[in-house]
Amino acid sequence: MPHRSLPTIRGIGSKAIDNVLRLGYAARFIGLTLAHSGTAFVRPRLIIRELYYTGVLSMVIILVSGMFVGMVLGLQGYQTLTTYGSESALGVLVALSLVRELGPVVSALLFASRAGSAMTAEIGLMKATEQLSAMEMMAVDPIARVVAPRFWAGVISMPLLAAMFSAMGVFGGYVVGVVLIGVDEGSFWSQMQSAVDVREDIINGVIKSVVFGIAITWIALFEGYDAPPTAEGVSGATTRTVVTSSLAVLALDFILTSFMFSAA
C-alpha cells in the first residue's frame, strides 16, 4: 500500500518536471526569436512601431519617477550626510546610487509592469483570438512578424529609458540638494564628477539595463506566446510576467553587481 505522502511527492516531482519543460521551451523560444530577427531588421518599421508602444509610452512614467526618486535621494542623503558634516558629497551619493543601481533596476521594474504586461496581454490575446494561427495560415511567421520586433524594441528601449531615469534623478537630486536646501553647487558637481567613472559606473549601468531589457522582454513575450488561449489564461500570464520579470531583474541585479563592483 503506497504511503500517504506519495501524492504530495508526486506533485512536487511533476511540478519540477513541468517547470524544466517550460524552461526548455522558453530557451527554444528565444532561440527561434533570434533566428527569425532578420525580417524585423529588413523592415525597421516593425521595430519603430513597437518602440513607440514600449519606449515612448513608458517615457512619462520613467521621467516622473526618476525625478521623484532623485528628489527623495537628495532629501534623505542630505539628512544622513549632514550628521557627518559632509553634505558636499551629496552629489556623489545621488549620482552613484542612481547610475549603478536605482536607474537600471527601478526603470526595469517600471518597464516590466508598464510595457512587459502589455506585451504579454497583447500576444496572449492574439493567440486566444487565433490571430497567430491565421498568420501561419497566410504563410506569415508569427515569431518573425509579431515576436521579434517586440523583442528588439524592448532591448533597445530599456537602456535608453534607464539613462533617462538616471539623468532625471540626478536633476531631481540637484533641485532638492542645491536649489532648495542650498548645498554648494560647485562641490555638488565636482565631487560627483571625480567619483563617477564613465567605464566603471556608467557603462556598467548600461550593461545592466541591456541585460534587464533582454530578460523582461523574453519573459513577457514567452508568457504571452505560451498563455492558455482563455481570458483566465491571459490574465494569469500577465500577472506571471510582472512577478517573474521583477524577480528576475532583482536576482540578475545581484549577480551582475557582484561581478561588476566586488573587486573595487
Next chain:
Amino acid sequence: MLDLWVGLFVVAGIAALVILAFKVGNMSSLGGGETYQISANFDNIGGLKPRAPVKSAGVVVGRVTAITFNNERFTAKVTLAIEQNYKFPKDTTASILTSGLLGEQYVGLEGGGDDQMLKAGDNIRLTQSAVVLEKLISQFLFDKAAEGTPATK
C-alpha cells in the same frame, strides 16, 4: 507621426547618456589620455585604493592603477599611471595624503630639482607613508609623558 515620437525618444535617450557621461561622469577630464607607469614603495598606504587620484600641487595628474605587497621588503608597491604630458624629476617625493578630514586618500607628488625626468617603469625613491591615527596618538601621548616628567619633580 509615429516616427517623430520614436525619433524624439531615441534622441532623448542618447542625450541622457551623453549628459551622464559628461556632466555626471568624468569623461571630459582625464578621458583615455596616454599615460606612463611609475611605481613607489610605501611603508604604509593607509586606506589608499586603486583608482585614487595622483595630484601634484592639487592638480590631478594621474591615477593609482595597482597596489601590491612586496614580500621581500615588506612594503606596499603602488603603481601610478601619470598622464604623458606631465613630467617629474627623478628626486620627486611621493606621499599619501588625505583630502579633507574624512575625505579619500590620494598620492601627492612634489617635484625635486633633478635634471633627469622619471621615465616609464621608474621607481620613486623618496616616499612618505600615510598618517596612521593610532601611531600619531601614541606618539603624542609619549611626547606628553616625556615633557610632563620633569615638571612634576
